[in-house]
Amino acid sequence: MIPADRWKYFSWVLAGFLGGLFIYSGLLKIMDPAAFAGAVKNYRLLPAVFVSAAAIILPWWELAAGVAVWIPKWRRAGALVLAGLACVFLIAVISALIRGLDISCGCFGAHSHRAGLSTLAIDIASLAAAACLLIPSPARPETRGGPGTEGNTLS
Amino acid sequence: MLMSDDLKKALLLLLVASGAAALANGLRPDRLAWFGGSGGEQAVPGGSELTAPRSEDQVLRAWRRGGAVFVDVRSQEEYQQGHIPGALNIPAERKSLHLDSIVSLLPVADRVILYGPRPEVANLYVYLLKFGFSSRHLETFYPGRDFLKKHGRFQKGRKP
Numbered sequence: 001m002i003p004a005d006r007w008k009y010f011s012w013v014l015a016g017f018l019g020g021l022f023i024y025s026g027l028l029k030i031m032d033p034a035a036f037a038g039a040v041k042n043y044r045l046l047p048a049v050f051v052s053a054a055a056i057i058l059p060w061w062e063l064a065a066g067v068a069v070w071i072p073k074w075r076r077a078g079a080l081v082l083a084g085l086a087c088v089f090l091i092a093v094i095s096a097l098i099r100g101l102d103i104s105c106g107c108f109g110a111h112s113h114r115a116g117l118s119t120l121a122i123d124i125a126s127l128a129a130a131a132c133l134l135i136p137s138p139a140r141p142e143t144r145g146g147p148g149t150e151g152n153t154l155s
Numbered sequence: 156m157l158m159s160d161d162l163k164k165a166l167l168l169l170l171v172a173s174g175a176a177a178l179a180n181g182l183r184p185d186r187l188a189w190f191g192g193s194g195g196e197q198a199v200p201g202g203s204e205l206t207a208p209r210s211e212d213q214v215l216r217a218w219r220r221g222g223a224v225f226v227d228v229r230s231q232e233e234y235q236q237g238h239i240p241g242a243l244n245i246p247a248e249r250k251s252l253h254l255d256s257i258v259s260l261l262p263v264a265d266r267v268i269l270y271g272p273r274p275e276v277a278n279l280y281v282y283l284l285k286f287g288f289s290s291r292h293l294e295t296f297y298p299g300r301d302f303l304k305k306h307g308r309f310q311k312g313r314k315p
Contacts, residue, residue, distance in 0.1 A: 030179065033187050038281040042274075052187045057176045064172035068164075077164030104274030114274055 011075070011133060018129045019069040022082060026062030028109030033059070039106025043092050044099075061085060069133060079133035086127035093119050209268065209296045214239070217268060223294075228271035228279045237303045239270065247275035250282050257286055270296035 029036040037055035040046065046054055062085060068078025089107075096103060096115045105115040107122065180186045209217070217223045218239060225242035227234045234244040245253045267288065269276045276295050283293060 032282075033180070033183075034285055035278060035281050037187060038277055042277065049190050053189050056180045056187055056189065057173050060172040060176035060179070061169060064168050064175070068168055074164060074168070076161040077168055080161055080165040081168055102273050104278060112274070112278075114272075 014129050014132055015069040015075055015079075018082060018126065018133070019066040019078070021126065022062045022066035022085075025108055026059040026066060029055075029059035029106075030063065032109050035109060036106055039104055039112065042101070042103040042106070043096055044101070045092055045095060058085070075133060079130045083127060083130035083134065086123055086130055090120070090123040090127060093123055209294055211298075214268065214270070214296050217266070223266040223268050226267060226269045226279070228269055228275040239303070242270075245279060247271070247278040247282075250279055257283065266292055266294065268294045268296055270298055273297050 033055050036059065037051055040055050040058075041048070041051045061081060065078045065081035065085065068074040069082065071078075093105065093115050097117075097120070101115065103115050104112045105119040106112050107119060113119070180189075218225070218241075225239045227238045227242045227244045228247040229244075230246050230248070231244060234242075234246075238244070243256055245256050250257070267283070269279055269283075273295075276297065280293055280295065284290060
């Protein structure tokens with residue numbers, strides 16, 4: 001089992017990277033929503049009527065959740081949202097690969113690459129990182145008020 | 156295990172972010188329409204709404220006839236290795252650095268043919284629409300893997 005103090009540093013580093021990644025990604029999309037809408041549409045997963053709404057909202061969810069994981073009291077809530085987003089992105093990329101679509105992944109606005117194995121790797125890593133942040137700290141008891149409550153170091 | 160407290164916070168986070176998204180989109184001069192793109196707001200182009208790509212023969216004919224502006228959306232390095240004679244180079248990834256070239260296209264924008272890999276072409280296509288180009292005047296061409304390199308007529312300095 002990982003000692004509580006090491007887990008604390010590990011979670012900080014993980015939250016730093018994960019939050020930074022999604023904040024960066026969200027800001028790029030917010031700056032150019034039309035391009036992101038085009039990228040969403042290219043996946044051909046959503047009915048056309050919902051593409052704009054997704055392109056408007058998703059980047060802000062990324063930004064908000066990215067900031068939240070940097071705040072200890074909001075870290076697990078942010079990680080929960082990021083895990084959900086990572087799952088959605090993962091499904092979209094896998095479906096694009098299966099259908100052989102030659103499209104931009106849309107991950108980082110104009111800096112996006114083709115949706116491919118590298119995109120898949122980023123999404124899996126993001127999902128794993130978010131899942132790690134959801135795991136309770138070794139010193140964090142499942143039931144509040146139980147033995148070991150004093151050792152709660154995560155939030 | 157997830158606590159209901161975390162779930163509540165996550166939902167609150169999504170709600171606040173959605174509100175911020177709606178507000179930010181409403182304040183943008185180039186705001187997107189939430190559903191469908193009517194009422195003077197910007198419709199979402201891309202994907203199937205891109206004009207049908209031109210064939211190699213059609214591109215050759217357009218080049219010979221003149222009157223069309225070719226835009227190479229690939230990187231500068233790829234452009235220098237071989238491009239359609241007279242084509243402008245506006246790399247999709249650095250389009251914001253080429254605003255002058257884009258603006259210079261506007262008066263002669265009767266027929267602009269964007270060529271390169273599909274994602275980059277789509278990227279610049281969307282961008283040009285934001286600048287006031289009409290989709291009726293924008294055309295696309297996706298050259299084959301070796302088309303621009305192997306096709307002697309398209310090597311830099313040679314003419315079809």
